[in-house]
Amino acid sequence: MLKERNALVVSVGDRTPFDGLELYGWNLVRADNLDDLPKLVRRHHCTVGLLYCDQCDWGEIAKAWGHVARVSGSVSWIAVINHDDMEDDELRSLIARSFFDFYTLPINPERFHEVLGHAHGMAELRRGMRHEPGTEEIDFKIIGRSKAISKLFALIYKVSETDLPVLINGESGTGKELTTQAIHAHSVRASGPCIEVNCGAIPPSLIQSELFGHEKGAFTGAAKRKIGLIEAAHGGTLFLDEIGDLPLEIQAHLLRFLQEQTIRRLGSTSKIHVDARVVAATHVDLEKAVADGRFREDLYYRINVLPVTVPPLRERKGDVEVLARHFLSTLDSDLVRHVNGFSEAAIRAMNDHRWPGNVRELINRVHRAAILSEGSEISVFDLGLGDDESQGRRIHSLDEARAQAEKRAIRQALAETGYTVSHAAKLLGTSRRTLYRLLEKHQIPSDPSGIDGDSGLLS
Numbered sequence: 001m002l003k004e005r006n007a008l009v010v011s012v013g014d015r016t017p018f019d020g021l022e023l024y025g026w027n028l029v030r031a032d033n034l035d036d037l038p039k040l041v042r043r044h045h046c047t048v049g050l051l052y053c054d055q056c057d058w059g060e061i062a063k064a065w066g067h068v069a070r071v072s073g074s075v076s077w078i079a080v081i082n083h084d085d086m087e088d089d090e091l092r093s094l095i096a097r098s099f100f101d102f103y104t105l106p107i108n109p110e111r112f113h114e115v116l117g118h119a120h121g122m123a124e125l126r127r128g129m130r131h132e133p134g135t136e137e138i139d140f141k142i143i144g145r146s147k148a149i150s151k152l153f154a155l156i157y158k159v160s161e162t163d164l165p166v167l168i169n170g171e172s173g174t175g176k177e178l179t180t181q182a183i184h185a186h187s188v189r190a191s192g193p194c195i196e197v198n199c200g201a202i203p204p205s206l207i208q209s210e211l212f213g214h215e216k217g218a219f220t221g222a223a224k225r226k227i228g229l230i231e232a233a234h235g236g237t238l239f240l241d242e243i244g245d246l247p248l249e250i251q252a253h254l255l256r257f258l259q260e261q262t263i264r265r266l267g268s269t270s271k272i273h274v275d276a277r278v279v280a281a282t283h284v285d286l287e288k289a290v291a292d293g294r295f296r297e298d299l300y301y302r303i304n305v306l307p308v309t310v311p312p313l314r315e316r317k318g319d320v321e322v323l324a325r326h327f328l329s330t331l332d333s334d335l336v337r338h339v340n341g342f343s344e345a346a347i348r349a350m351n352d353h354r355w356p357g358n359v360r361e362l363i364n365r366v367h368r369a370a371i372l373s374e375g376s377e378i379s380v381f382d383l384g385l386g387d388d389e390s391q392g393r394r395i396h397s398l399d400e401a402r403a404q405a406e407k408r409a410i411r412q413a414l415a416e417t418g419y420t421v422s423h424a425a426k427l428l429g430t431s432r433r434t435l436y437r438l439l440e441k442h443q444i445p446s447d448p449s450g451i452d453g454d455s456g457l458l459s
């Protein structure tokens, strides 16, 4: 038997051309208001959407449509219009920008069926592409094409389609935060906020009011009402980073929020409904924390509904080179004009390295290497992954060896001290004046302005 397809019908106004319409193989799912769209699209796996608007203001529809298009994902939208509607500029521009097709009334079932079939095919194609394993990046942020990362992409798409809590595990620097952002961006909540809470970074005395907010006068110093981070995530995603660091008392409050979807601001007696999808992340073993009594077991089961593991970089065969080239290309070209790639030995060394600090370590090593490098190719040594011999660089004389060692030490001292000459001089056990002289002698710039300062660069 042919599987019935579902088309989502949005009809604005009193009349609708879809009443009593029978289309072989199609089931029309009616949305009574735009808020229901995401739920209906997911529940009925709608691939096609039909919009009819009886004598309405197309300008108003156009304003709301950005949100509708986002929450309805890969649905192919068809505007079903009256003949005269096409004279409306707003409608013409809306269709051109955001619709798959338009259909002018009256409906001829045979022809309409064909249009629906075509729209369905396109939606399936788009959906297939969104799920295609081996895709190199999601929204140009998570880069990689290894098997391990393709599996992660597939998982991200899967969990994005649900509204259940997600627990992301992964070593430090693997991309847990990026993964959360991708889940949010591909979920029906994409147009809502994605609020990040670093549970380990907020002082314990402040954490309850940061998370749950407070009323004016709730405690000394509470001069104004404050909306907490959970409430701020209403309609979107709440990202609880390093959830293992939450004090036990706050864990109890959080559990209540997850169970009841309500919060109570400090100093308030009334409950507030908050609709936020929870994504938590940890780099520690939460099961062990539960066994040690540091993490509530009931909360663990509440948040660990959909576990997602971000693989360590050493398990992503082939990604290291892609990522390294990418991070090199993000550097200010004026600063690293002389560098145009990595030596073969450098690529081998990067592939062999264990990357305990994962992608963050790779970013730092590549950025540092690009600045320190003296040749056109980044070497094993520039990356700090080997010695001169392993990259085949010959040192011809003791003087040259001394000069190279001197240059290297100076560059590293500058990098380690954030390019503060006085600190670098101290680190090297020399005076500022001598260091300035050596900088000039070796033609080393003392100020690498324009370098991306992200994530502890050169740390």
Ligand SMILES: Nc1ncnc2c1ncn2[C@@H]1O[C@H](COP(=O)(O)OP(=O)(O)OP(=O)(O)O)[C@@H](O)[C@H]1O
Pocket (backbone or CB within 6 Å): 141, 142, 143, 144, 170, 171, 172, 173, 174, 175, 176, 177, 178, 179, 283, 323, 359, 360, 363, 454, 455
């Ligand atoms: N696959 C990737 N493609 C591109 N950039 C990445 C990728 N994975 C991580 N990064 C970058 O690496 C850095 C670390 O990533 P992120 O902050 O998401 O890691 P994390 O797992 O949250 O780390 P931590 O445990 O230290 O909080 C960020 O600058 C991020 O943009």
Ligand SMILES: [Mg+2]
Pocket (backbone or CB within 6 Å): 176, 177, 241
């Ligand atoms: Mg993080």
